[in-house]
Amino acid sequence: MIAIALKITIVMVSLAVALNVYRLVKGPDAPDRILALDSLSINAIALILLLGISINSRLYIESALLIAVMGFIGTVALAKYLKRGSVIE
Amino acid sequence: MNPILEAVIAVLMVSGGAFTLAGAIGLARLQDFYSRLHAPTKATTVGVGSITLSSMIYFMATTGALALNEGLIMVFLFLTAPISANMLAKAAMHLRVQQAENTKGQAWDQ
Numbered sequence: 001m002i003a004i005a006l007k008i009t010i011v012m013v014s015l016a017v018a019l020n021v022y023r024l025v026k027g028p029d030a031p032d033r034i035l036a037l038d039s040l041s042i043n044a045i046a047l048i049l050l051l052g053i054s055i056n057s058r059l060y061i062e063s064a065l066l067i068a069v070m071g072f073i074g075t076v077a078l079a080k081y082l083k084r085g086s087v088i089e
Numbered sequence: 090m091n092p093i094l095e096a097v098i099a100v101l102m103v104s105g106g107a108f109t110l111a112g113a114i115g116l117a118r119l120q121d122f123y124s125r126l127h128a129p130t131k132a133t134t135v136g137v138g139s140i141t142l143s144s145m146i147y148f149m150a151t152t153g154a155l156a157l158n159e160g161l162i163m164v165f166l167f168l169t170a171p172i173s174a175n176m177l178a179k180a181a182m183h184l185r186v187q188q189a190e191n192t193k194g195q196a197w198d199q
Contacts, residue, residue: 001092002147005099009140012106016113016132023116023125031122031181038173039116039129045162046109046137049144050102058148061158068162072169079176083183 006054013050017043034078041071094150101143108136120189122181126174133170138163 020043024036048064077087112132119125141159148156188195 001095001099002102005102009102009106012103012110016109019110019113019117029122029181029184029186031177031184031186032125034180035122035126035129035177036116038177039112039132042129042133042137042166043109043113045166046105046140049137049140049159049162053102053144053147056151058156058158061144061162065158065162065165068165068169072165072173075173076176079173079180082180083176 002053006050010047010050010054013043013046017047030082031079034075034082037078038071038075041067041074045071090150094146098143098147098150101139101146105136105139105143108132108139112136121192122186123178123188123192126178126181130170130174133166137166 017040020036020040024033024040027033027036044067045064048060048067052058052060052064081087109132112129115128115131116125119128141163145156145159148159
């Protein structure tokens with residue numbers, strides 16, 4: 001049962017990645033592209049967790065945590081750059 | 090493994106994938122930036138949250154030991170998703186990103 005659910009979920013998250021890439025390429029303004037990059041990093045976390053379940057290993061969970069931290073910092077830095085013109089004032 | 094536990098893991102995993110897909114569809118199809126902003130935050134909190142929960146339950150059931158690293162990821166995502174959405178909304182208001190005609194209210198006039 002878990003194997004079938006894993007396959008279905010990986011297909012769903014991969015479709016989500018494709019839709020996010022569509023918004024990243026098309027997005028009319030800069031905040032749209034930043035939002036698409038943020039949700040791409042979150043989908044990467046989901047895919048890494050699913051990979052860990054599918055190969056039955058806990059090695060990659062710390063990399064998911066690192067992607068979460070770095071995605072948040074990147075989003076905040078880009079948003080501050082758009083708003084203020086500089087990242088650190 | 091216990092079949093009830095297996096069913097719980099499978100349901101959590103598929104519902105998380107469905108929420109992630111719904112958030113991505115909302116990001117791709119909604120009309121303007123201010124309505125597009127709310128869709129991926131649901132994908133963050135509910136979607137990835139339930140996928141991390143299913144991973145936690147799976148490794149606790151297979152190894153028999155505590156597996157709390159995924160809980161750390163979940164707590165971090167729950168804390169940071171509203172902050173990044175707020176900062177993106179502020180940046181879009183500063184840049185005066187256009188909104189669709191049928192979106193109610195002007196965000197920067199209040």
